[in-house]
Amino acid sequence: MFSRRGRLTGLKRNPRGESNYDSLLERDYMLELERAGGVISWTKDHGIRIPYRMMGFIPREYVPDFLVTFADGSKELHETKGAGFLAWIETHDKRRAADRWCRQRGMIYRFVENSRGALFAENQALDRLERNAGRKPRNVKSLDDLLK
Template sequence: MTAARRMQALGRLPVGQMNKTEEAYRQHLEARKFAGEIAWYRFEGIKLRLADKTFYTPDFAVMLADGSMELHEVKGAPGIFTDDAKVKVKVCAQDYPFPVIVAFPIAKKRGGGWEFVRY
Protein backbone atom coordinates (compact mmCIF):
# COMPACT_ATOMS: atom_id res chain seq x y z
CA MET A 1 0.00 0.00 0.00
CA THR A 2 1.39 3.40 -0.97
CA ALA A 3 1.76 6.26 1.48
CA ALA A 4 -1.02 8.15 -0.32
CA ARG A 5 -3.37 5.17 0.02
CA ARG A 6 -2.56 4.83 3.74
CA MET A 7 -3.38 8.51 4.29
CA GLN A 8 -6.66 8.14 2.39
CA ALA A 9 -7.57 5.07 4.44
CA LEU A 10 -6.87 6.95 7.68
CA GLY A 11 -9.21 9.73 6.63
CA ARG A 12 -12.17 7.54 5.76
CA LEU A 13 -15.36 8.15 7.69
CA PRO A 14 -17.95 5.46 8.46
CA VAL A 15 -20.51 4.77 5.74
CA GLY A 16 -23.33 7.30 5.93
CA GLN A 17 -21.26 10.01 7.62
CA MET A 18 -20.38 13.14 5.63
CA ASN A 19 -16.97 14.78 5.58
CA LYS A 20 -16.71 18.59 5.71
CA THR A 21 -16.77 19.02 1.93
CA GLU A 22 -19.82 16.77 1.57
CA GLU A 23 -21.58 18.69 4.36
CA ALA A 24 -20.84 21.99 2.60
CA TYR A 25 -22.27 20.50 -0.60
CA ARG A 26 -25.37 19.30 1.28
CA GLN A 27 -25.90 22.91 2.33
CA HIS A 28 -25.56 23.94 -1.35
CA LEU A 29 -28.21 21.35 -2.29
CA GLU A 30 -30.45 22.52 0.55
CA ALA A 31 -30.26 26.10 -0.77
CA ARG A 32 -31.15 24.85 -4.26
CA LYS A 33 -34.07 22.90 -2.76
CA PHE A 34 -35.29 26.02 -0.95
CA ALA A 35 -35.06 27.92 -4.28
CA GLY A 36 -37.26 25.27 -5.92
CA GLU A 37 -34.57 23.87 -8.23
CA ILE A 38 -34.39 20.50 -6.43
CA ALA A 39 -37.30 18.35 -5.27
CA TRP A 40 -35.29 15.79 -3.28
CA TYR A 41 -31.78 14.57 -2.48
CA ARG A 42 -30.23 11.85 -0.36
CA PHE A 43 -26.67 11.21 0.80
CA GLU A 44 -25.35 7.78 -0.27
CA GLY A 45 -28.92 6.82 -1.12
CA ILE A 46 -28.27 4.72 -4.23
CA LYS A 47 -25.84 1.87 -4.92
CA LEU A 48 -25.36 0.85 -8.56
CA ARG A 49 -23.80 -2.35 -9.91
CA LEU A 50 -21.14 -1.64 -12.54
CA ALA A 51 -19.84 -5.20 -12.95
CA ASP A 52 -19.52 -8.40 -10.92
CA LYS A 53 -18.41 -7.39 -7.43
CA THR A 54 -18.02 -3.76 -8.54
CA PHE A 55 -20.40 -1.12 -7.27
CA TYR A 56 -20.64 2.66 -7.29
CA THR A 57 -22.33 4.68 -4.54
CA PRO A 58 -22.55 8.34 -5.51
CA ASP A 59 -22.31 10.88 -2.71
CA PHE A 60 -25.75 12.30 -3.51
CA ALA A 61 -28.76 11.15 -5.52
CA VAL A 62 -30.59 14.31 -6.61
CA MET A 63 -34.06 14.71 -8.10
CA LEU A 64 -34.50 18.02 -9.87
CA ALA A 65 -37.77 19.97 -9.77
CA ASP A 66 -38.74 18.56 -13.20
CA GLY A 67 -38.44 14.99 -11.85
CA SER A 68 -35.19 14.10 -13.61
CA MET A 69 -32.44 12.40 -11.62
CA GLU A 70 -28.75 13.23 -11.31
CA LEU A 71 -25.96 11.61 -9.34
CA HIS A 72 -23.54 14.00 -7.63
CA GLU A 73 -20.00 13.11 -6.56
CA VAL A 74 -18.14 15.57 -4.29
CA LYS A 75 -14.35 15.82 -4.29
CA GLY A 76 -12.17 18.17 -2.25
CA ALA A 77 -9.97 19.04 -5.26
CA PRO A 78 -9.43 17.79 -8.84
CA GLY A 79 -6.22 16.04 -7.71
CA ILE A 80 -8.21 13.91 -5.26
CA PHE A 81 -10.33 12.50 -8.09
CA THR A 82 -8.44 9.20 -8.49
CA ASP A 83 -8.28 7.17 -11.69
CA ASP A 84 -10.41 4.44 -10.06
CA ALA A 85 -13.12 6.96 -9.17
CA LYS A 86 -13.03 8.50 -12.66
CA VAL A 87 -13.51 5.08 -14.27
CA LYS A 88 -16.47 4.30 -12.02
CA VAL A 89 -18.09 7.67 -12.78
CA LYS A 90 -17.59 7.24 -16.54
CA VAL A 91 -18.93 3.67 -16.53
CA CYS A 92 -21.92 4.74 -14.45
CA ALA A 93 -22.71 7.64 -16.79
CA GLN A 94 -22.42 5.30 -19.79
CA ASP A 95 -24.46 2.39 -18.37
CA TYR A 96 -27.21 4.21 -16.48
CA PRO A 97 -29.65 6.93 -17.61
CA PHE A 98 -28.43 9.46 -15.03
CA PRO A 99 -25.94 12.26 -15.61
CA VAL A 100 -23.11 12.19 -13.08
CA ILE A 101 -22.01 15.59 -11.80
CA VAL A 102 -18.63 15.85 -10.05
CA ALA A 103 -18.39 18.91 -7.80
CA PHE A 104 -15.18 20.56 -6.57
CA PRO A 105 -15.20 23.46 -4.08
CA ILE A 106 -13.74 26.76 -5.25
CA ALA A 107 -11.51 28.42 -2.64
CA LYS A 108 -13.05 31.43 -0.89
CA LYS A 109 -10.11 33.58 -2.00
CA ARG A 110 -11.19 32.77 -5.59
CA GLY A 111 -14.82 33.67 -4.91
CA GLY A 112 -16.10 30.44 -3.39
CA GLY A 113 -18.85 28.24 -4.73
CA TRP A 114 -18.53 25.05 -6.74
CA GLU A 115 -16.96 23.94 -10.00
CA PHE A 116 -18.79 21.15 -11.86
CA VAL A 117 -17.77 18.50 -14.38
CA ARG A 118 -20.65 16.68 -16.06
CA TYR A 119 -20.35 13.09 -17.31
Protein backbone atom coordinates in the same frame (compact mmCIF):
# COMPACT_ATOMS: atom_id res chain seq x y z
CA MET B 1 -6.17 10.85 4.19
CA PHE B 2 -8.06 12.58 6.94
CA SER B 3 -11.83 12.75 6.63
CA ARG B 4 -14.25 14.24 9.10
CA ARG B 5 -17.53 12.35 9.45
CA GLY B 6 -20.74 13.42 11.11
CA ARG B 7 -24.50 13.85 10.87
CA LEU B 8 -26.67 16.78 9.79
CA THR B 9 -30.19 17.06 11.18
CA GLY B 10 -33.14 19.35 10.49
CA LEU B 11 -32.84 18.91 6.72
CA LYS B 12 -35.94 19.94 4.76
CA ARG B 13 -35.18 18.36 1.37
CA ASN B 14 -33.92 15.01 2.63
CA PRO B 15 -36.71 12.42 3.06
CA ARG B 16 -35.45 11.40 6.52
CA GLY B 17 -34.69 14.95 7.65
CA GLU B 18 -31.14 13.93 8.54
CA SER B 19 -28.14 12.38 6.86
CA ASN B 20 -24.60 11.22 7.59
CA TYR B 21 -21.66 12.79 5.80
CA ASP B 22 -18.25 11.26 5.12
CA SER B 23 -16.29 14.48 4.59
CA LEU B 24 -16.57 18.20 5.13
CA LEU B 25 -17.06 18.60 1.38
CA GLU B 26 -20.09 16.28 1.54
CA ARG B 27 -21.45 18.21 4.53
CA ASP B 28 -21.07 21.53 2.73
CA TYR B 29 -22.68 20.10 -0.40
CA MET B 30 -25.67 18.86 1.61
CA LEU B 31 -26.19 22.42 2.80
CA GLU B 32 -25.84 23.64 -0.78
CA LEU B 33 -28.51 21.17 -1.94
CA GLU B 34 -30.81 22.41 0.83
CA ARG B 35 -30.60 25.93 -0.65
CA ALA B 36 -30.34 25.18 -4.38
CA GLY B 37 -33.23 26.36 -6.55
CA GLY B 38 -35.14 23.61 -8.32
CA VAL B 39 -34.01 20.82 -5.98
CA ILE B 40 -37.02 19.20 -4.32
CA SER B 41 -35.19 16.31 -2.66
CA TRP B 42 -31.82 14.66 -2.27
CA THR B 43 -30.58 11.56 -0.49
CA LYS B 44 -27.44 9.56 0.20
CA ASP B 45 -29.61 6.51 1.01
CA HIS B 46 -30.55 5.68 -2.58
CA GLY B 47 -29.37 2.07 -2.87
CA ILE B 48 -27.75 2.65 -6.27
CA ARG B 49 -24.68 0.49 -6.91
CA ILE B 50 -22.90 0.91 -10.22
CA PRO B 51 -20.64 -1.90 -11.45
CA TYR B 52 -17.27 -0.88 -12.85
CA ARG B 53 -13.84 -2.37 -13.44
CA MET B 54 -10.94 -0.82 -11.60
CA MET B 55 -7.96 -0.48 -13.95
CA GLY B 56 -10.09 -2.22 -16.57
CA PHE B 57 -10.25 -5.68 -14.99
CA ILE B 58 -10.95 -5.76 -11.23
CA PRO B 59 -14.75 -5.91 -10.73
CA ARG B 60 -16.06 -3.39 -8.18
CA GLU B 61 -19.24 -1.53 -7.27
CA TYR B 62 -19.50 2.22 -6.86
CA VAL B 63 -22.05 4.01 -4.67
CA PRO B 64 -22.46 7.66 -5.76
CA ASP B 65 -22.78 10.25 -3.00
CA PHE B 66 -26.17 11.77 -3.83
CA LEU B 67 -29.35 11.15 -5.78
CA VAL B 68 -30.91 14.56 -6.48
CA THR B 69 -34.50 15.07 -7.67
CA PHE B 70 -35.54 18.32 -9.33
CA ALA B 71 -38.91 20.10 -9.57
CA ASP B 72 -39.29 19.03 -13.23
CA GLY B 73 -39.02 15.36 -12.18
CA SER B 74 -35.50 14.86 -13.51
CA LYS B 75 -32.95 13.00 -11.40
CA GLU B 76 -29.19 13.28 -11.24
CA LEU B 77 -26.38 11.47 -9.46
CA HIS B 78 -23.82 13.77 -7.84
CA GLU B 79 -20.36 12.80 -6.58
CA THR B 80 -18.21 15.07 -4.43
CA LYS B 81 -14.44 14.73 -4.50
CA GLY B 82 -11.64 16.77 -3.02
CA ALA B 83 -8.79 17.86 -5.26
CA GLY B 84 -6.51 15.14 -3.89
CA PHE B 85 -8.60 12.43 -5.54
CA LEU B 86 -8.56 13.90 -9.05
CA ALA B 87 -5.41 12.07 -10.11
CA TRP B 88 -6.57 8.65 -8.87
CA ILE B 89 -7.21 6.11 -11.63
CA GLU B 90 -10.11 4.68 -9.64
CA THR B 91 -11.81 8.10 -9.61
CA HIS B 92 -11.73 8.13 -13.43
CA ASP B 93 -13.04 4.55 -13.63
CA LYS B 94 -15.96 5.31 -11.31
CA ARG B 95 -16.78 8.52 -13.14
CA ARG B 96 -16.88 6.87 -16.55
CA ALA B 97 -19.07 4.01 -15.27
CA ALA B 98 -21.50 6.38 -13.53
CA ASP B 99 -21.74 8.65 -16.56
CA ARG B 100 -22.54 5.65 -18.79
CA TRP B 101 -25.05 4.28 -16.23
CA CYS B 102 -26.85 7.63 -16.04
CA ARG B 103 -26.96 8.15 -19.82
CA GLN B 104 -28.57 4.69 -20.22
CA ARG B 105 -31.34 5.85 -17.88
CA GLY B 106 -31.81 9.38 -19.19
CA MET B 107 -30.12 10.87 -16.14
CA ILE B 108 -27.15 13.18 -15.64
CA TYR B 109 -24.04 12.45 -13.61
CA ARG B 110 -22.37 15.47 -12.03
CA PHE B 111 -18.89 15.37 -10.62
CA VAL B 112 -18.48 18.08 -8.00
CA GLU B 113 -14.92 18.89 -7.04
CA ASN B 114 -13.59 21.56 -4.76
CA SER B 115 -10.13 22.34 -6.10
CA ARG B 116 -11.29 25.83 -7.02
CA GLY B 117 -13.69 26.23 -4.12
CA ALA B 118 -16.76 25.77 -6.32
CA LEU B 119 -19.64 23.71 -5.06
CA PHE B 120 -22.62 22.74 -7.16
CA ALA B 121 -20.63 23.16 -10.33
CA GLU B 122 -20.08 20.88 -13.27
CA ASN B 123 -16.31 21.11 -13.33
CA GLN B 124 -14.41 19.54 -16.16
CA ALA B 125 -11.13 18.93 -14.34
CA LEU B 126 -11.07 15.18 -14.97
CA ASP B 127 -11.84 15.67 -18.65
CA ARG B 128 -8.89 18.06 -18.93
CA LEU B 129 -6.61 15.66 -17.06
CA GLU B 130 -7.57 12.81 -19.37
CA ARG B 131 -7.16 14.99 -22.47
CA ASN B 132 -3.73 16.15 -21.31
CA ALA B 133 -2.56 12.67 -20.33
CA GLY B 134 -0.94 12.13 -23.72
CA ARG B 135 1.07 15.34 -23.60
CA LYS B 136 4.71 15.58 -22.70
CA PRO B 137 5.20 15.96 -18.91
CA ARG B 138 5.81 19.50 -17.72
CA ASN B 139 6.76 21.18 -14.48
CA VAL B 140 3.77 22.39 -12.52
CA LYS B 141 3.62 24.18 -9.20
CA SER B 142 -0.07 23.74 -8.41
CA LEU B 143 -3.21 21.83 -9.38
CA ASP B 144 -4.39 24.93 -11.25
CA ASP B 145 -1.24 24.75 -13.41
CA LEU B 146 -1.90 21.07 -14.05
CA LEU B 147 -5.49 21.73 -15.15
CA LYS B 148 -4.54 24.44 -17.70
